[in-house]
Amino acid sequence: xxxxxxxxxxxxxxxxxxxxxxxxxxxxxxxxxxxxxxxxxxxxxxxxxxxxxxxxxxxxxxxxxxxxxxxxxxxxxxxxxxxxxxxxxxxxxxxxxxxxxxxxxxxxxxxxxxxxxxxxxxxxxxxxxxxxxxxxxxxxxxxxxxxxxxxxxxxxxxxxxxxxxxxxxxxxxxxxxxxxxxxxxxxxxxxxxxxxxxxxxxxxxxxxxxxxxxxxxxxxxxxxxxxxxxxxxxxxxxxxxxxxxxxxxxxxxxxxxxxxxxxxxxxxxxxxxxxxxxxxxxxxxxxxxxxxxxxxxxxxxxxxxxxxxxxxxxxxxxxxxxxxxxxx
Amino acid sequence: xxxxxxxxxxxxxxxxxxxxxxxxxxxxxxxxxxxxxxxxxxxxxxxxxxxxxxxxxxxxxxxxxxxxxxxxxxxxxxxxxxxxxxxxxxxxxxxxxxxxxxxxxxxxxxxxxxxxxxxxxxxxxxxxxxxxxxxxxxxxxxxxxxxxxxxxxxxxxxxxxxxxxxxxxxxxxxxxxxxxxxxxxxxxxxxxxxxxxxxxxxxxxxxxxxxxxxxxxxxxxxxxxxxxxxxxxxxxxxxxxxxxxxxxxxxxxxxxxxxxxxxxxxxxxxxxxxxxxxxxxxxxxx
Numbered sequence: 001x002x003x004x005x006x007x008x009x010x011x012x013x014x015x016x017x018x019x020x021x022x023x024x025x026x027x028x029x030x031x032x033x034x035x036x037x038x039x040x041x042x043x044x045x046x047x048x049x050x051x052x053x054x055x056x057x058x059x060x061x062x063x064x065x066x067x068x069x070x071x072x073x074x075x076x077x078x079x080x081x082x083x084x085x086x087x088x089x090x091x092x093x094x095x096x097x098x099x100x101x102x103x104x105x106x107x108x109x110x111x112x113x114x115x116x117x118x119x120x121x122x123x124x125x126x127x128x129x130x131x132x133x134x135x136x137x138x139x140x141x142x143x144x145x146x147x148x149x150x151x152x153x154x155x156x157x158x159x160x161x162x163x164x165x166x167x168x169x170x171x172x173x174x175x176x177x178x179x180x181x182x183x184x185x186x187x188x189x190x191x192x193x194x195x196x197x198x199x200x201x202x203x204x205x206x207x208x209x210x211x212x213x214x215x216x217x218x219x220x221x222x223x224x225x226x227x228x229x230x231x232x233x234x235x236x237x238x239x240x241x242x243x244x245x246x247x248x249x250x251x252x253x254x255x256x257x258x259x260x261x262x263x264x265x266x267x268x269x270x271x272x273x274x275x276x277x278x279x280x281x282x283x284x285x286x287x288x289x290x291x292x293x294x295x296x297x298x299x300x301x302x303x304x305x306x307x308x309x310x311x312x313x314x315x316x317x318x319x320x321x322x323x324x325x326x327x328x
Numbered sequence: 329x330x331x332x333x334x335x336x337x338x339x340x341x342x343x344x345x346x347x348x349x350x351x352x353x354x355x356x357x358x359x360x361x362x363x364x365x366x367x368x369x370x371x372x373x374x375x376x377x378x379x380x381x382x383x384x385x386x387x388x389x390x391x392x393x394x395x396x397x398x399x400x401x402x403x404x405x406x407x408x409x410x411x412x413x414x415x416x417x418x419x420x421x422x423x424x425x426x427x428x429x430x431x432x433x434x435x436x437x438x439x440x441x442x443x444x445x446x447x448x449x450x451x452x453x454x455x456x457x458x459x460x461x462x463x464x465x466x467x468x469x470x471x472x473x474x475x476x477x478x479x480x481x482x483x484x485x486x487x488x489x490x491x492x493x494x495x496x497x498x499x500x501x502x503x504x505x506x507x508x509x510x511x512x513x514x515x516x517x518x519x520x521x522x523x524x525x526x527x528x529x530x531x532x533x534x535x536x537x538x539x540x541x542x543x544x545x546x547x548x549x550x551x552x553x554x555x556x557x558x559x560x561x562x563x564x565x566x567x568x569x570x571x572x573x574x575x576x577x578x579x580x581x582x583x584x585x586x587x588x589x590x591x592x593x594x595x596x597x598x599x600x601x602x603x604x605x606x607x608x609x610x611x612x613x614x
Contacts, residue, residue, distance in 0.1 A: 110597065117355075117556055125596055126593075132590065255421075290433045292429045296425070
């Protein structure tokens, strides 16, 4: 007999042992390659940022060209807190998430109307506006020189950041893991399912009584908060915030990261971040100045080949290992 | 005051020539192309090269820039872009951003990151006085040329057989094919002409807008605003959107330099709140 829909949903949401393996090995790499801790924390932050984009792109169906706006707002919020004597990292994360969420909430209403094209313009426009704002408010943000003099306290008052990035990685990984669990919970909840309906066909979703605007506003706000936390993590672990956090390149990069790993799949962002950051590290060693070119080439090839290949490839591999369907 | 207005109109006209090809391919054909600025850059660079290295007269460079960018557009459309017409918007966005990044890095690598300059012919230098305002002759030239172009393009779209074929192909490619219209060729020609106009705009704008490798990224938002604010009704909307954008941008930067850059974004938000489909839209919601 075919399994009921209810059973199928539960199956999809079940925690698989391959997932435990993934997270355990992400912890283990720190002990295998302790000298690469800084790179790993960069990966974890990028993974969280891509995860936040996945929430709106993969689950909400909104193509955004300006997701760096929220990353940057979070980074500046955490950075300014740390600069003005409130260096507690968790407090910084909370404030960053709140500020980014407020901006996400306010701007989400502009995305409800209009086509994909309008959304592209609005998201890009908002990111550029914030970039310009950060540039003009040099007395507060440091302008083009970046924010200097951040004093970040120890995490939970116990673990202070070391030079080698060990604490930074464990901190970033923990935050990523917790937020991942939250996102996982959300996308498998009835809210997440209704969101998928909205993405599939907004008109029909509305017809069966789902509040389309409400769902989009909610997921956009949540995604902004996640991106803000990623920005705050970046600010705290590197103790540096520059205009670069709001740059157009960051929005494009995170899109590439997500697409490499797979859209509409929570592990996609994280796997993409691993591949992207390693590639960046490797390419920057060869052609530091023109590595943009290679990013572009990867994007073009990825679209021509079809970016679902990697996702289905990894998923079928996991399926073969785990004996049953794809993960998360 | 009049000078500012005039500069704004010239700037807006320039934006129109740059973006009007895009308003057809992106606004009407619903193909999201963020790499339009690459063709303008090609036009601008080829002009700078022809004038500074080969000493070709400026006025002769303009048609050459048009042809060069049109050829480039034609080649890329045939080889790459045509595969993407039927793909998702996400794919189109990723692909065209990839093209932009490659073009920016490649130009930076081959030519360098410095600003390109073109020497204008003596006849277009200098200023004239009209109604008490002093206006650069080059601005007058741009307005006249772009105005003629706008009228010509509108005529082409509305009055000629090709225009009707294009409109039919955009509205419903399947039926248009059934009626014996070669939709692929129509799209290819449209794309090439649009790219050529972008190249011409780039050539004309090198002196006013500045031309360096980041041009496609810097002007991406302007193009997007022109197309979305203009709406999907054809090039009339894009024309008015460009003019408004040009005047607002120049005026804003002159009168309130502190917040100058924000004016265009504020304008875009206001238009979108009042008219989500753009200034001019067809009743058929796309």
